[in-house]
Amino acid sequence: MNIIVCVSQVPDTTTKIAVGADGKTIEKNGVKFILNPYDEYAIEEGLQLREKFGGTVTALTVGNDSSKDILRTALAMGADKAVLISDSGNSDTFGIAHSIAEYAKTVVPDLIILGRQSIDYDSFAMASMVGELLSLPSISMVSSWTINGSSITAERDIEGGKEVIEASLPCVISAQKGLNNPRYPKLPDIMKAKSKPIDAVTGASVPARVTTVSMELPQTQRRGIILNDSEHDITELVRLLHEDAKVI
Amino acid sequence: MKIIVLLEPSGNSIKRSSLESITAARALGATSIHGFMYGGDANSAQIAGEYGLSDIAHTPATEYSSTAAATSLAQFAKSESASAIIVAANAAGKEIAPRVAVKLEAGYIPDCVGLALVNGLIQGTRPVYAGKARIAVSATTAMSVYALRPNVFTARKAENATSVNVRTFTPQLSESDTRVKVTNVIRNEGKLDVLEADIIVSGGRGLKGPENFHLVENLADKLSAAVGASRAVVDAGWRPHGEQVGQTGKTVSPNMYVACGISGAVQHLAGMSSSKVIVAINKDKEAPIFKVADYGIVGDVFDVLPVLSQKIGAVTGK
Structure with a gap:
């Protein structure tokens, strides 16, 4: 099975965010970048499928030189190959989906796996966009699935339950937490991954379809009424919820 | 400006998030708004008239396919020469909208918590x-697609209700449009999902063990609320993943969110900070959850929750 796993580099969740000089993106200086946590499930799923069905796992990212770190993590986990598609840095979600799709057309994978969202922009859009650009079926937020020949049966989370979905290979899926338990790369594999080649591909640049007008840090406009645990104060909280906030 | 709103059937009505989308389209001052519904019973959309929507296109479908729904919606929007499409950023909307945007070469703006008309452009x-x-x-394209975070926009009835005309829209579907289909839906019976609840009571590590979650469940009962959980207690196996609120769980915006024994790590805040009213109970007065709280009680959940449940029960009559 020929599998592409798409990974992305994101700021560590605990990083403090500041607005950059352009007023539209974050200040990148001092920010620690990591492999998007959901992508670990995507890589693990690719590796497990390769162990079961044979084939190759190609880790792919759209980015710049600094993105090589996450490709090396994927290689250390066990990916066979790594591809870095260079990007102007100005691409929107569609532009990145377009670059992934253009690369996929050259290798014709059986399966493209992504994390359900990247934790920077949380768009949840990549699986559907890549699927659409390649005229392939896509299933997002897959929490469990089986592959039988070319048939796929998957479960995905919806409001108040789960959907059971049938589709067929080739296909694009995005991985939900719980799909598997991602392995930790072993130290010798981390060392070996440092000298493995990373294929450089030049991305096909397309005009952005959305543009950020401004970025700001949200101001909390909360009431901030902090009480203590006396019975008097708990009674007061209930009164406030009932009479002021009117939520009960 | 002509706006298409995706209406999702739910039982014998349509989802509240669809009504929120109609209200948002009206607030933008759309010259005309048209509803589009894929599958379900078209008569269930009559309620849309109370929200000022008079024209609904319906594509009948015996089974649900996200790709066929996307193709149908895109073809309908094109046939209407619409300038914008609004969907809910829920499980269905988040799958359909990116495909529709690609098909129509439209800019896609997901997870909106605000929409405004600025210099003639929807932002x-x-x-x-x-x-x-x-x-x-904002989009740089002639057409644009927006997904609205559910329960952030308020569904408001129109001053004058209109009668609803439902017409059938027949899309041109190819074999590739139906290669993915829903064959079954498994409902969490007897349990309110955090994504569908007006009030959520969530518990965290402060509960000290799964055996103490009855304190959270009891308060949830008094409020007719769903039970939520922090990542820490889900990872520890105390609660199921379906209850997890936060960046690696579900993003919720209920009318009231009660955080019990949850410190408020940034990953948790990401999933609940758009809640309308936030109540925090934590014994650590420095806990970050208090920074986003409307109301806080500094105290031990084991002392506070029984008293709070009893007093809230006296108000709600449960």
Whole structure:
């Protein structure tokens, strides 16, 4: 099975965010970048499928030189190959989906796996966009699935339950937490991954379809009424919820 | 400006998030708004008239396919020469909208918590970086697609209800449009999902063990609320993943969110900070959850929850 796993580099969740000089993106200086946590499930799923069905796992990212770190993590986990598609840095979600799709057309994978969202922009859009650009079926937020020949049966989370979905290979899926338990790369594999080649591909640049007008840090406009645990104060909280906030 | 709103059937009505989308389209001053519904019973959409929507196109479908729904919606929007499409940023909307945007070469703005008309362009506001920043985004294309975070926009009835005319829209579907289909839906019976609840009571590590969650469940009962959980207690196996609120769980915006024994790590805040009213109970007065709380009680959940449940029960009559 020929599998592409798409990974992305994101700021560590605990990083403090500041607005950059352009007023539209974050200040990148001092920010620690990591492999998007959901992508670990995507890589693990690719590796497990390769162990079961044979084939190759190609880790792919759209980015710049600094993105090589996450490709090396994927290689250390066990990916066979790594591809870095260079990007102007100005691409929107569609532009990145377009670059992934253009690369996929050259290798014709059986399966493209992504994390359900990247934790920077949380768009949840990549699986559907890549699927659409390649005229392939896509299933997002897959929490469990089986592959039988070319048939796929998957479960995905919806409001108040789960959907059971049938589709067929080739296909694009995005991985939900719980799909598997991602392995930790072993130290010798981390060392070996440092000298493995990373294929450089030049991305096909397309005009952005959305543009950020401004970025700001949200101001909390909360009431901030902090009480203590006396019975008097708990009674007061209930009164406030009932009479002021009117939520009960 | 002509806007298409995706209406999702739910039982014998349509989802509240669909009504929120209609209200948002009206607030933008659309010259005309048209509803589009894929599958379900077209008569269930009559309620849309109370929200000012008079024209609904319906594509009948015996089974649900996200790709066929996307193709149908895109073809309908094109046939209407619409300039914008609004969907809910829920499980269905988040799968359909990116495909529709690609088909129509439209800009896609997901997870909007605000929509405004600025110099003739629709600008979406959305949280990014776990809610630590917000961006205003607009499309550079003639057509644009917006997904609205559920329960952030308020569904408001129109001053004058209109009668609803439902017409059938027949899309041109190819074999590739139906290669993915829903064959079954498994409902969580007897349990309110955090994504569908007006009130959520969530428990965290402060509960000290799964055996103490009855304190959270009891308060939830008094409020007819769903039970939620922090990542820590889900990872520890105390509660199921379906209850997890936060960046690696579900993003919710209930009318009231009660955080019990949850410190308020940034990953948790990412999933609940757009709640309308936030109540925090934590014994650590420095806990970050108090920084986003409307109301807080500094105290031990084991002392506070029984008293609070009893007093809230006296108000709600449960």
